[in-house]
Amino acid sequence: MREKRSSxxxxxxxxxxxxFSVACLLPMLLTLMVSVTAEDSIIKNGYSLFPEKLSLDGYRTIFVNGSLIFKGYLISITVTVVGSLLALLITALAAYPMSNPNVKYRNAIAxxxxxxxxxxxxxxPWYLMSTKLGLTNNILALIVPTLMFNAFNMFLVKNFMEGLPGALRESAYIDGATDLRVAFQIYMPLCVPVLATVALFYALGYWNDWFNAIMLLDNKDLYPLQYILFQLRSNIQMLEMLPTGADSGYTxxxxxxxxxxxxxxxxxIVFLYPYLQRYFVKGLVVGSVKG
Structure with missing residues (x-):
């Protein structure tokens, strides 16, 4: 009886x-289907998982300047990878001394x-400092202003490190290891779950960023994907309000x-998340409750 109840x-x-998984997948599937639906069918029937008429006009409109889109993809991927790794390194190096009880005034610094x-x-002040540092019309303008790590992420890593046995650090000191060696060879490998979680946070921030491009870039060759698509969407909305489309029969x-x-x-991001998912929950929960 007990086994039956358990089953x-x-x-x-x-x-x-x-x-729950199906409910999570439905919005993405609906978005995909609407993206390949003819515009007149959307106007007539609204959003639907089973469109009346298929069309790739939405993608053709986006890729009308295909080289610009591909270049934007390359810029965004480069900025996301480089920026996330540097921000993660700075965050981890700031969190390690905060978790070390031998560091004086660590609570004041925290x-x-x-x-x-x-x-x-x-x-x-942010704009003036960025321009004074020469962060305009170069790739660094998309990396450095966001590189100053989020303190919340630093506290996640710090709390995770504080949960590790202090004997690891002390035994390494006895063997003659420096703090730099302890940090990179002992603590960092043990902190992979929380570091993967923080890396995902940084990657999302860099990938979705278009504000830095608006404020600091004039060179179209450096525009990230998000800003290119933002401009394209604004242009489509403007053209939609013009009366010429109705006269030509084109929607x-x-x-x-x-x-x-x-x-x-x-x-x-969808392809990146499965590789980090096994670390995500563990790193977020453990790093947020310890300390």
């Missing part, structure tokens, strides 16, 4: 998880970092183009 409970759990979570200098694929931009932008 029914297991079946109920798997059923609930399956339904308070200094915590204040940055509550206040910031504002847009004008601007505004809605399908919007959904096509979503598909193009979420692709790399």
């Amino acid at each position: 029914l409970g297991t079946a109920a759990i798997y059923t609930a998880l399956t339904l 308070l200094y970092f915590f204040i940055t979570m509550l206040f910031n200098g504002g847009l004008v 601007m694929p505004a809605e399908s183009a919007k959904m096509a931009t979503v598909i193009l932008t979420i692709g790399p």
